[in-house]
Amino acid sequence: MLKNKLKLIWRGALFGALLTTTLGVLLLKYDFQTSTKLIHLSYNLPFHHRPAIKPDEVVMVYMDDDSHRELQQPYDRPWDRGVHAQLVERLTADGAKAVVFDIIFSGANPDHPEGDERFARAIKANGKVILGAEYGLTADNLPTMYPPFDPFYEAAAAVGFVELVTDEDFTVRRHLHVPPEKAADSYSSLTWEAAKIAGAPITKNPNERFTERWLNYYGPPGTIPNISFHRAIDTNEIPIGAFSNKVVFVGSSLKTEFSGVAKDEYYTPYSKGELGPAVDVQATEFLNLLRGDWLVRFSKNEETFAIVLAGILFGFGLALFRPLIATALAILGVGLITLAVYYLFQHDRIWFPWLTIVVVQIPIALLWSVVFNSVRLHVQNKLYEASLALYLSPKLVKKFASNRELLKPGAKKEMLTILFTDIAGFTSISEGMDSDDLAHHMNLYFETAVAQCIHHTDGTIVKYIGDAIFSFWNAPDLQADHQLRACEAALQFRNLPPQYMNGQLLITRIGLHTGVANVGNFGSTARVDYTALGENINLASRMEGLNKYLGTTVLLTGETQAGVAGKFTMRFLGNFQLKGFEKSVGVFELMGALDKAAGFQPVLEAFASSRKLFQQGKFAEAETAFCKVLEIVPDDGPSKFYLKQIAELRTQAMPEDWKGEVELKEK
Numbered sequence: 001m002l003k004n005k006l007k008l009i010w011r012g013a014l015f016g017a018l019l020t021t022t023l024g025v026l027l028l029k030y031d032f033q034t035s036t037k038l039i040h041l042s043y044n045l046p047f048h049h050r051p052a053i054k055p056d057e058v059v060m061v062y063m064d065d066d067s068h069r070e071l072q073q074p075y076d077r078p079w080d081r082g083v084h085a086q087l088v089e090r091l092t093a094d095g096a097k098a099v100v101f102d103i104i105f106s107g108a109n110p111d112h113p114e115g116d117e118r119f120a121r122a123i124k125a126n127g128k129v130i131l132g133a134e135y136g137l138t139a140d141n142l143p144t145m146y147p148p149f150d151p152f153y154e155a156a157a158a159v160g161f162v163e164l165v166t167d168e169d170f171t172v173r174r175h176l177h178v179p180p181e182k183a184a185d186s187y188s189s190l191t192w193e194a195a196k197i198a199g200a201p202i203t204k205n206p207n208e209r210f211t212e213r214w215l216n217y218y219g220p221p222g223t224i225p226n227i228s229f230h231r232a233i234d235t236n237e238i239p240i241g242a243f244s245n246k247v248v249f250v251g252s253s254l255k256t257e258f259s260g261v262a263k264d265e266y267y268t269p270y271s272k273g274e275l276g277p278a279v280d281v282q283a284t285e286f287l288n289l290l291r292g293d294w295l296v297r298f299s300k301n302e303e304t305f306a307i308v309l310a311g312i313l314f315g316f317g318l319a320l321f322r323p324l325i326a327t328a329l330a331i332l333g334v335g336l337i338t339l340a341v342y343y344l345f346q347h348d349r350i351w352f353p354w355l356t357i358v359v360v361q362i363p364i365a366l367l368w369s370v371v372f373n374s375v376r377l378h379v380q381n382k383l384y385e386a387s388l389a390l391y392l393s394p395k396l397v398k399k400f401a402s403n404r405e406l407l408k409p410g411a412k413k414e415m416l417t418i419l420f421t422d423i424a425g426f427t428s429i430s431e432g433m434d435s436d437d438l439a440h441h442m443n444l445y446f447e448t449a450v451a452q453c454i455h456h457t458d459g460t461i462v463k464y465i466g467d468a469i470f471s472f473w474n475a476p477d478l479q480a481d482h483q484l485r486a487c488e489a490a491l492q493f494r495n496l497p498p499q500y501m502n503g504q505l506l507i508t509r510i511g512l513h514t515g516v517a518n519v520g521n522f523g524s525t526a527r528v529d530y531t532a533l534g535e536n537i538n539l540a541s542r543m544e545g546l547n548k549y550l551g552t553t554v555l556l557t558g559e560t561q562a563g564v565a566g567k568f569t570m571r572f573l574g575n576f577q578l579k580g581f582e583k584s585v586g587v588f589e590l591m592g593a594l595d596k597a598a599g600f601q602p603v604l605e606a607f608a609s610s611r612k613l614f615q616q617g618k619f620a621e622a623e624t625a626f627c628k629v630l631e632i633v634p635d636d637g638p639s640k641f642y643l644k645q646i647a648e649l650r651t652q653a654m655p656e657d658w659k660g661e662v663e664l665k666e667k
Contacts, residue, residue: 012372013319020365021311027356028307036168038355043173043214043295044269045355046345052219057198057290058283059246060226061087062253063103067229075254081105082115086233087250088122088129094243098128100194100286102162102251102264102279105131105148116151124155130194135161135179135187143184157197160190164266164281171267172281175213175294185210191282195289198247202289214295215281216288216349220270224283226253247286251279295345298352310337310357314365319372326369330362337362394455411520416472416532417486417512417560418540419459421449421493424507424548426467433502441501442467448499449508453492457485462531468544472532475519483563486512490554490590491568511543512556512590514563539585542578546587549664551637558586569597571604573638574611577663584661589638603632607639615660619646 027035063079073079084101091099109116123129131153134146145161147153165176177192178185188196188209196203218224229250231237252264265275288294298306314333318326337358344350423429423445430438446469450461454471458479462470471489474482490510499506515536523529543555550573561570569591575584591600610625623646629639645662 008376009320012368012376013316016319016365016368016372017312017315019368020315020361021308023364024307024311024356024361025304027360028303028353034360035353035356038359039353040167040169040171040173042341042353042355043351044171046342046351047217047269049342050346052223055218055224055287055291057097057247058224058287059243059248060224060279060283061229061232061248061250062226062277062279063229063251064253065255068254070228070230077111078105078109080112080115081109081119082112083229083233084250085115085118085122087229088119088126090233090235091243091248092122092126094241095245096126096128096243096248097245098130098157098194098197098247099126100130100190100247100249100282102132102190102249102282104134104162105152106134106146107149116149120151120155123152126157128157128197129155130158130160130190130197131156132162132190133159135163135184137181143179143181143187145187158193160188160193162190162278162282164278164285166266169267170275171269171271173215173269175215175285175288177209189285191286191289194247194286198286198290200290200292202292212297213288214297214351215284216293216295217268217270217284218287221268221276221280224280224287247290249279249283249286251277251282253277253279293349295349295351298350303352306352307356307361310361311365314357314362315368318365318369321369322373322377323370326366326373330366333362334358409521409523411518411522411533413516414475414519414532415482415514416474416517416519416536417482417514417563418472418517418532418537419454419469419486419489420511420541420544421469422509422544423467424509425504429502429504429506430467438501441499445499445501445506448496449493452496453489456492457489459485459489460530470531470537470541472517472519475532476530481563483514483560484567486514486560487556487564487568487590490556491593494553507553509544509547509552510554511540511545511547512554512560513540513543514557514559515539539578539581542581543585543587546576546578546664550587550589550641551635552589554590556588556590558588561586561588566594568592568594569600569604571600571607571638572611574615575659575661577661579664579666603629603636606632607636610639610642611660614642614646617654617658617660619650622646 026032027038063073067073068075071079071083073083088099123131131148133148136144136146138144145159147159148156153159161179163176163179164172165174166172175189175191177189179187192203192209202208227238232243264278266278266281268276268281297303314330318329321329337354341351341354433441445467446464449469453459454461454469457473458477459471459473460475462472464470473479473485479485490512493508493510513536515534517532517534517536519532521530522533539557543557546555547553552573555573571589571591573587573589576587577584597604606625606629610622610629613622613625623643626639626643626646629636633639
């Protein structure tokens with residue numbers, strides 16, 4: 001016995017290791033949407049818990065909205081290059097270490113040719129201006145770089161392409177210093193050229209451009225010092241010498257969206273739904289090269305090893321423990337891995353997709369441990385509860401599981417409020433549907449009805465009969481307000497979001513009745529069927545069917561209405577002689593909550609007076625009155641029903657003792 005028990009535990013643990021490891025490797029190797037998000041978050045999250053780093057080697061000059069206004073420069077056309085010349089002249093005088101323009105100067109400015117000339121002279125005089133260029137492919141699909149306007153190109157110390165590599169979420173995470181196409185290795189990025197001019201040691205070896213690097217952001221927007229363009233050229237605003245020995249990045253930073261103009265912006269790990277200027281990313285990439293503090297990602301083999309090790313450790317290990325201990329160990333594991341990740345990030349600038357372990361592998365391993373051990377330790381009880389859960393509410397399952405006396409065959413009389421539902425036209429709607437598709441839609445329908453309506457009001461689901469639901473209240477637990485609960489469930493049912501099947505809207509008809517029924521366990525100790533039997537059950541079912549004739553969705557008898565009088569908006573539809581029942585039944589329509597009564601008042605009053613005329617046998621007047629109801633509500637089903645009744649009754653001799661009862665000869 002013990003040997004078999006140990007064998008079962010080991011098999012469960014091995015399966016847990018296999019499951020957790022396989023899932024982790026699949027997420028690592030393949031670009032699923034989930035795995036991509038986890039990889040991105042694995043990169044992003046450590047930044048948020050690291051203090052901002054304040055680099056002092058760079059200053060960014062923003063061509064922002066204030067500068068557009070103050071310098072009277074257009075949004076939809078190039079600036080007067082004379083303004084750029086003023087900035088370069090100022091930076092030359094200040095002794096800036098280098099000037100980097102994250103701007104494409106693609107041609108002459110016909111409006112300000114003198115500005116172009118001045119800018120070219122300023123670039124040449126400075127001697128350390130790096131200009132941006134566009135990288136692309138020729139008509140022959142060959143790589144090329146489109147340099148800036150010739151005078152600027154000739155005067156610049158260097159030119160580099162400005163393209164950045166983005167992930168699916170429009171975030172820049174990786175360095176790009178050489179285009180990915182073959183035969184493009186002669187081109188370098190703007191930031192690489194800037195780093196070379198600034199004397200970054202890494203740039204002494206051109207082959208280092210090909211090394212994979214990951215951006216090490218220093219903090220949220222504003223961490224790198226920045227100044228508006230119009231202030232940067234004003235020595236009264238920014239004192240002389242402020243840019244001394246600084247590398248100055250110049251680029252756009254606009255909050256205003258100008259029609260037809262694409263904004264050069266990207267997300268960063270610090271983004272909270274807002275894009276940031278591309279020049280910030282360029283400056284960060286440059287600083288990484290200058291300072292040598294870019295991020296490194298584990299190799300594929302190292303990441304695979306970590307994922308496999310975590311899968312074995314947690315998948316196998318947690319399965320050996322009961323749920324509480326396994327949960328504590330899982331939490332401890334998450335904490336230790338998180339600490340290790342942040343240590344590597346902070347001290348060694350290393351990252352890897354650690355959330356695959358923390359968010360997927362450990363929870364899956366814990367889930368398997370809980371499921372496996374729960375099944376192993378409580379198999380009989382769990383199987384028993386599972387069988388009850390097939391047809392009883394969660395409350396009944398709990399009660400039956402803890403009180404075995406309730407399982408014995410037998411019944412007793414109880415006052416119940418019974419609810420029957422049915423989908424209008426279900427046969428024609430479901431005709432021709434694929435079996436799996438039909439099952440999917442019906443399961444969704446039943447789950448919604450049970451969770452949001454019947455169980456939400458503590459009702460008991462007795463059974464599903466095709467597309468119908470049979471349920472009741474006040475058993476097995478007594479509920480003094482069982483009529484109220486049933487009516488609330490019916491209203492919630494009617495107010496559910498629309499559901500469609502086979503392209504058609506599902507309309508649920510509901511019938512309610514309150515009466516005494518035999519309720520209990522019918523069957524044997526081997527097979528229990530908790531249900532209710534009796535005439536009142538049949539009457540509730542007939543109430544549901546009556547909806548079809550009256551064009552309504554929720555009908556209830558006077559017995560149910562008596563328990564909720566004054567709590568809902570109701571309409572008395574009359575007394576009906578149903579087939580198979582000797583006595584007539586007072587029928588009410590449940591129209592809505594009490595606070596909606598004002599909206600129903602016109603139709604309620606008009607219908608009540610019309611029905612009274614019908615009851616008095618004044619068919620001509622009643623017909624006119626019901627037509628007026630239809631003027632208020634054109635599709636009012638009960639009014640249409642009575643108009644048909646009037647047409648039939650006019651041809652018949654009415655009994656002297658007739659009191660307006662309507663006899664239905666069909667179910």
